[in-house]
Amino acid sequence: MHAKESKKPTLSFWQIWNMSFGFLGIQFGFALQGGFMSRIFQTLGADKDAIPLLWIAAPLTGLLVQPIVGYLSDRTWHSRFGRRRPFFLIGAVMSTIALFFAPYSSALWMAAGALWILDASINISMEPFRALVADKLPDSQRSYGFVVQTLIIGIGTWVASNLPWFMTQIGIPNTAEAGVVPDSVKFAFAVGAVVLFGSILYTILTTDEYPPEDLDAFKRENEESKGFINGLQEIFKNIAGMPPVMKQLGIVQFFSWFAFFTMWSFATPAITEHVFKATDTTSQVYNDAADSVGNYLGTYGLVSMFFALILAFVTSKVKINRKMVHMLSLIAGGVGFISIYFVQTPWMLHLCFALVGVAWASILSMPYAMLSSAVNPKQMGVYMGIFNMFIVIPQIVAALGGINFSYKLLFGEEVIYTMVLAGTSLIIAGLANLLITDRSATHDG
Template sequence: MKKRTLSFWEIWNMSFGFLGIQFGFALQGGFMSRIFQTLGADEHSIPLLWIAAPLTGLLVQPIIGYMSDRTWHSRLGRRRPYFLIGAILSSLALFFVPFSSALWIAAGFLWILDASINISMEPFRALVADKLTESQRTYGFVVQTLIIGIGTWIASNLPWMVSQIGVSDSAASGIIPDSVKVAFAIGAFVFLISILYTIFTTTEYPPEDMEEFKREKAKKNQFIPDILNNIGNMPLTMKKLGVIQFFSWFAFFTMWSLANPALTEHVFNTPAPVQSAFDMTNTIQAQAFDVANTAFQKSSNLVGSAMGVYGLSSMVFALLLVLYTSKRNINRKYVHMFSLMVGGLGFILMYFTTPENLKWCFVLIGFAWGSILSMPYAMLSSSVDPNKMGMFMGIFNMFIVIPQIIAALGGINFVSGLLGEESINAMTVAGISLIIAGLCNLLITNKNAISYQSE
């Protein structure tokens, strides 16, 4: 089937649902560790509490990719049914997460939230490849990254924004502040509305041979054999990209799980107070705990706001790429290498920064984030069978979640412990990991993956 060239606004509409998806991810990434700490988690246990997120991605994305490849609905098409289901579940989970009364409840909600976001997210990657010609794919993934950047910046600032209009940052021990609850409620609303916008403004191409599609769909479910067969026969370029993804996502999982405890302690000097260290029956001690807890909650707002800057800088980075790739090809390999190494420098500089300059570290990290969300997928989509795009995108997610699982099971604590006991060492490890990921781009040699060559 010959695909037509899409306009900017058509690509914008088909990617707009990622605004909501990123609201969910940014609130999860920026504030789940804060919720865990508020509910009494210590710093070393936080990565393990996060293990739900990569585990659900490992299980959900290949399944959804396989199912969406084999789906065709007369009104909603191939990918959009999954957008809708994921949006409804994610919005409900986002709303209820900050009402968790215990650590196990918060961890359970994180599991539900991440599974639901993955149901929506995986088909979005495949939709870009479905709808766009080879020559427009880099452009399409970059537009998607632009929208993700907008969502990251706004969502990361939501608790700070609502606290500025008078919503309280203070709360009793073990209770999530109202500013976080309101922010998550707004995120739930934006998630659902943005997905619905894409569903109503975007159409999909039907299968080229509907009869063959129906015959294939009617065959006995071969999900496990198909997955294993495609894993065993994945293209060499995909394996090389997997190495890059491993070190990239180890770094970002480290940031999401440990940036809040590391930066509130090292940069703002307001670590989360440990309730057992205070005699809560003593009025003075109880007041001291409240003062320390409020300081931690306010500095957590500022950490979240600073983290939002990486979304803003990734948005600027993506905008520059949109303007460039709308007319020209780029060398994806070197763009990705440079971006990851700049992001690694941003993490390392956190050790030396001040509260006023923390945002500049995240500006540098934003270049890496913008590239991670576009370049690997553009390179991958030029290297795999288009009829199995959903499945391969799901399998590719293994290279995202496996490093996160390793990090959650003690990888972060072990590697950062080699540098010392300070919590900020986790951010240094993230920086080193990103620099290694950047250098691994030198492994990519497939010319069509590096820069699409029109015939």
């Protein structure tokens, strides 16, 4: 633990809630993107095997954007907006616009471009939110802080994933002519855009940030190191000097995010085809089934919310072994994914995705709690951005053929085997936690 950490005051639940509330909107964007962009791609005529490639621009952009945003936010201080909040605002404006217009795409290239802009914009806001928790909380509250974020993310996942279904229930059509995205999806994305902007603005208005301890020295250091080339050199230097815990967590993250990218890319075609026997994207059967997939994805968000509530209560009372919690949670999620293959009736999918929700809650909290205890607080933003490399690299590998090659080689040609692949990957991620041995990272301070 770093010496300065002990000087940070303990914050109340509502203070942590306010500083994390913007994640509600961020997750609205991610849930709508993850749950329904593949549906949009299929509606616009994409072949199932081509779907992962249409997603590739998003993680490629994240690979570049996240470290740069983290580096810049570490070196930003505004007397009114602080260090991280300027990036919240920039990302919120761009994300809101992209989220609103994405379902109005009339061609695949437009939808892929909208996804690219949306993902890049959300990322501009997301990692500074992670860094803000580490900025404001003492080490003893880190697990608690990231778990509260996960609670808010779970709420956002559940509500946003069910929005198209809800729109259908109130009478908005969920079918349209060939090549046109249904109105239920368009309305859902519009609601998501409003929530995204409003929730991030709430955090900006209700949360203060701690200024640098020596503002003059902070300004001098930034003046000496400013410039694009100096910035890149500093980022590469930090990558080369990343702590061992970060490298070990990188292996866990690789297999975790490969699994979830597989789900986002293939859950809709896999479940609509295997469970509902529906493949015609213009049919009522397919679109009802696609709405139902949103319900199941909402289940993993809902369960992640309840699991986060349990973790929030536990971490506020006792110290936990972060590594063991994460390992068992990921293995549970892997079992949930594999179980989808054996589903006989649709309601059983809720049980499968409930297990996935346990893994999701842990993915969004435990790695960041472990990492934040192992890096220099002055470099928290850039290291949170660099850590994102271990999220986007597996997505790039998956999009470039890793999913299609792996599931067909290991299991078979049917698209449902993508869920078996996701489960296998998540179990490997869980076991990889055994590589982490640094007690200061694995246990609460």
